[in-house]
Amino acid sequence: MFKKAMDKFKKMDRRTAAQDAGFLLLKLCVLTVILALGTLILFITLKGFKVVNFEFITQSPTDGMVHGGIFPAILGTFLLSIGALIFALPTGVLTAVWLTEYADNQRFVRLVRIGINSLAGVPSIVFGLFGMMFFVKFMQFGVCLLSGALVLGILILPTIIGASEEALLTVPKAFKEASLALGATRWETMYKVILPNSVSGIITGIILSVGRAAGETAPILMTAATFYTARLPNSVFSKVMALPYHIYALMTEGSRKGQTEIAYGTALVLLLLVLAINSVAIFIRIRARRERKW
Amino acid sequence: MSDEIRIVVKNFNAYYGEKHALKNVNIDIPANKIMAMIGPSGCGKSTFLRSINRMNDLIENFKVDGQMMIDGNDVYDKTIDVTSLRRRVGMVFQKPNPFPKTIYENVAYGLRVNRLFKDNKELEHKIEKSLVEAGLWEEVKDDLDKSAFELSGGQQQRLCIARALVIQPEVILMDEPTASLDPISTAKIEELIQVLKKDYTIVIVTHNMQQAARVADNTSFFMLGELIEYDVTSRMFTKPVKKITEDYITGRFG
Numbered sequence: 001m002f003k004k005a006m007d008k009f010k011k012m013d014r015r016t017a018a019q020d021a022g023f024l025l026l027k028l029c030v031l032t033v034i035l036a037l038g039t040l041i042l043f044i045t046l047k048g049f050k051v052v053n054f055e056f057i058t059q060s061p062t063d064g065m066v067h068g069g070i071f072p073a074i075l076g077t078f079l080l081s082i083g084a085l086i087f088a089l090p091t092g093v094l095t096a097v098w099l100t101e102y103a104d105n106q107r108f109v110r111l112v113r114i115g116i117n118s119l120a121g122v123p124s125i126v127f128g129l130f131g132m133m134f135f136v137k138f139m140q141f142g143v144c145l146l147s148g149a150l151v152l153g154i155l156i157l158p159t160i161i162g163a164s165e166e167a168l169l170t171v172p173k174a175f176k177e178a179s180l181a182l183g184a185t186r187w188e189t190m191y192k193v194i195l196p197n198s199v200s201g202i203i204t205g206i207i208l209s210v211g212r213a214a215g216e217t218a219p220i221l222m223t224a225a226t227f228y229t230a231r232l233p234n235s236v237f238s239k240v241m242a243l244p245y246h247i248y249a250l251m252t253e254g255s256r257k258g259q260t261e262i263a264y265g266t267a268l269v270l271l272l273l274v275l276a277i278n279s280v281a282i283f284i285r286i287r288a289r290r291e292r293k294w
Numbered sequence: 295m296s297d298e299i300r301i302v303v304k305n306f307n308a309y310y311g312e313k314h315a316l317k318n319v320n321i322d323i324p325a326n327k328i329m330a331m332i333g334p335s336g337c338g339k340s341t342f343l344r345s346i347n348r349m350n351d352l353i354e355n356f357k358v359d360g361q362m363m364i365d366g367n368d369v370y371d372k373t374i375d376v377t378s379l380r381r382r383v384g385m386v387f388q389k390p391n392p393f394p395k396t397i398y399e400n401v402a403y404g405l406r407v408n409r410l411f412k413d414n415k416e417l418e419h420k421i422e423k424s425l426v427e428a429g430l431w432e433e434v435k436d437d438l439d440k441s442a443f444e445l446s447g448g449q450q451q452r453l454c455i456a457r458a459l460v461i462q463p464e465v466i467l468m469d470e471p472t473a474s475l476d477p478i479s480t481a482k483i484e485e486l487i488q489v490l491k492k493d494y495t496i497v498i499v500t501h502n503m504q505q506a507a508r509v510a511d512n513t514s515f516f517m518l519g520e521l522i523e524y525d526v527t528s529r530m531f532t533k534p535v536k537k538i539t540e541d542y543i544t545g546r547f548g
Contacts, residue, residue, distance in 0.1 A: 106354070174391035178454070181347060182404040182461065183381030192407070197394060 041271070048268030051261050057269060061228065066258040070266050072232055076145075076240030077214050077273070079233060080224060083149025084156055084213045085206065091153075092160030093202060099161070100168045101190055120158035124218040127155050131223040146236040148224020155219055156209035163205020167198035200288030207281035211274045217244035227253065243270040297324035300465060300495045301346065306360035308341050310353065315341045317519040318360070323512075328487060328496045330510030330527065332503055334542070337516040339499045343467050345369075346497065347383040348376050364465065381408055384458035384494075388470040390450035392442035392457070397434050400442045400453055401425060404461040420460055428456035429486050448479025455486065459494075466490065468498040472505065484509050503543055507531050515539050 059069030095116075103109040131151030141147045171194045179189040225245035233240050243266055250263035301323035308316035316338045323329050331339040341350065348369060350356045362369040369379060381404075392400050401421045404410070411417040421438075425431040430452040434445070442453055451471060458466060468487070472480040487496060487509050500506050506513050507527060514524040515534075523530065523539045534540045541547060 172391070174387065174389060175393055177349065177352075177385075177387065178391045178393065178457075179403070179407075180352070181349060181380055181385035181387075182407065182457065183377045184403075184407040185377050188407050192403075193393060 044264060044267050044271055047261070048264035048266075051265035052268055056265060060232075066256050066262065070241075070243070070246060070262070070269065072229060073241040073243045073246040073266065074269065074273075075232060076225070076242040077244070077270070079145055079240060080148050080152055080220060080242060081210045081213045083145060083236070084152035085210060087150055087153035088156050088160050088209070089206060092157050092205075093164045095157075096161050096164035096168055097190060097195075100165055101186065101194070116158050116161055119154070120162075124155060124216055125221075127151050128219040128222050131219060136223055142237060143223060143226070143239055144237045145224055145233055145240050148220040148240070148242075149236075151219045151223050152213040152216060155216065156213050159209040159212065160202075160205050163208070164198070164202050167201025167205070168194055170201065171197045200284060204281050204285050204288075207277055207284070211277040211281075214277065215244055215270065215274055217242075217248055220245060221248075243273070297327060299323065300325035300365060301497075302361070302363040304361040304363075306342075306345070306362055307358060308338070308345055308350070309355075309357045311355040315519050316345070316358075319521045321514060321521060321524055323495065323497060325495045326491055326493070327511040328491050328498060328509055330506035330513045331497065331499045331516060332501075332506050332513060332542070333516035333522075334547070335501075338519040339516045340469055341519075342516070343469055343497060343499050346465070346467055347380050347385055349380075349385065351376065381461055382463050383465045383467060384461070384463035386451070386454055386458055386466065386468045386471045388473050390447055390454050390474070392445075392450050392453050395442060396439050397442050397445070397453060398438040401457050401460050404457060408461055410461060424456045424460035425453075427459050427490075428452045429482065430456055446479070448475050448482060451475060451479065451483060452486065455483075455490075459490075463494065465495045465497065468496065470499050470501055473501060480505075503531075503545075515542060517542070 056069040057074060058071050060072055061070065062068035095112075099109055099112065103112075128151065131147055131154075135141045135147035135150050136143055139147075175193050175197065176189055179193045180186070184192065220242055224240055225242045226239040227241070227246070227249040229239055229241055231238075247263045247266050247270070250259045250266070299322045301321075303319055303321045303323075306316060306319040307314065319338075319342065331342065333339050344350045345358060345362060346364075346369065350358075358370055364379075364383065367374065393403060395403070398421060401424060402417060405417060405420060411420060422431060422435075425434065430449060433449060434440075434453075437444075442450060445453060455466075455471075471487075472483050475483065484505065487498065490496060491511075498506075498510065510527045512525065513527045513530045515522045515530070517538065523534060523536050525535070530539070531543060534543065
């Protein structure tokens with residue numbers, strides 16, 4: 001009888017072992033992720049930090065790129081991201097408002113959602129190609145800030161729409177009902193009650209997509225970026241330098257000594273820029289969650 | 295019931311898609327009285343309440359036929375402006391639902407969207423008046439700039455009542471307004487409702503039969519989308535005509 005009871009325990013042991021093995025697997029996966037990220041950051045930092053200094057981020061490149069700084073590229077990336085946002089933010093938020101609040105024809109809404117999700121799945125080089133054919137050639141904007149910003153804008157639209165929709169939908173229905181019951185129109189309810197309570201979610205979406213836009217290379221390759229320009233951009237039709245493209249160009253063109261170091265330095269600046277942008281998003285989200293009371 | 299009639303409902307039907315939620319309802323709701331609606335869950339009482347100010351318009355596939363008249367105007371007439379209808383027919387919900395704004399701004403909301411004040415002085419005056427009316431003024435007069443979420447549940451519900459009163463509706467619809475409140479807050483709201491009927495026509499849905507007996511002048515009993523019985527409250531609770539009404543109010547089912 002005692003042996004029988006022990007058999008039962010043995011069976012338990014086997015199950016515990018299976019569980020332990022499972023947990024080990026999970027831990028290994030997490031470790032891999034942390035290791036991958038850690039190695040990447042460490043590698044880029046070690047390789048890049050030597051060239052990064054005040055001059056590097058405030059000066060224009062000189063002497064065939066191997067001296068001076070990368071300020072025009074930082075500025076270019078900044079302008080491209082802001083330009084993308086100027087186009088994508090109003091378009092995206094208003095699309096989300098329409099999808100969540102006004103669309104009556106549910107079949108059409110589903111169709112639009114499928115379209116948006118497909119847009120999110122298009123490889124970025126295809127956006128670049130489209131941008132070159134449409135904005136650069138067909139609209140005759142040329143290779144410039146405007147063309148690049150528009151392509152990046154289209155690229156981040158699904159992110160903005162998705163984040164905005166989610167933010168709008170988390171506003172409790174009770175607020176909306178209270179507003180309508182007081183004789184407010186649907187539009188008044190939207191901009192006085194629903195939108196103000198979605199702002200933090202929308203901002204998170206904005207910042208994540210700015211990070212994305214800043215880091216993309218393929219879409220601007222053929223639409224906006226140039227390896228070197230002597231002047232800073234003076235209009236939306238100027239070609240611009242951009243951080244990701246600068247890295248690409250340094251590693252693929254020319255063979256002067258020091259190019260690799262500068263590429264890593266540029267990569268470090270880009271990485272820090274995107275990390276900084278994302279941590280702002282995280283900070284805003286934490287604060288919004290703390291303040292939310294429903 | 296020989297009073298002035300505010301709401302006249304004739305052969306009123308409501309549907310959620312295929313579901314027939316209200317079946318041929320006929321009811322006259324007198325002015326400046328409290329009409330309670332009781333009945334088991336899913337009997338159509340909330341559907342009926344929300345049909346009066348057309349809140350059900352938000353639901354896809356919701357359809358009605360028949361007549362729903364307020365002071366002789368058909369609520370479902372194509373020429374009716376839904377926002378001005380809702381201005382005249384206020385609503386208090388089951389769960390207190392103040393906006394995530396200050397106490398002051400919660401009450402101001404209806405005045406602002408409907409542009410019902412000339413200057414700040416009038417705005418402030420109206421806000422104070424409705425908070426007094428809702429019996430909340432003494433408790434919040436020094437905290438008008440605080441978030442409405444800092445109030446207790448019962449205070450929040452009285453704030454919601456003040457918010458509904460400030461735009462001076464003619465009818466106030468209440469959808470189980472005390473369902474989420476403790477007994478003391480409930481008593482305060484019930485007292486308040488009694489006072490309000492002087493100036494407003496009140497329709498209240500309640501799950502609590504004692505509440506109906508305590509506050510309502512008239513009571514209607516709904517079941518499976520049909521109006522089973524409608525009478526003066528005292529008679530309804532002592533001598534109901536139909537067996538099923540008696541079974542319900544004596545708690546034999548529900």
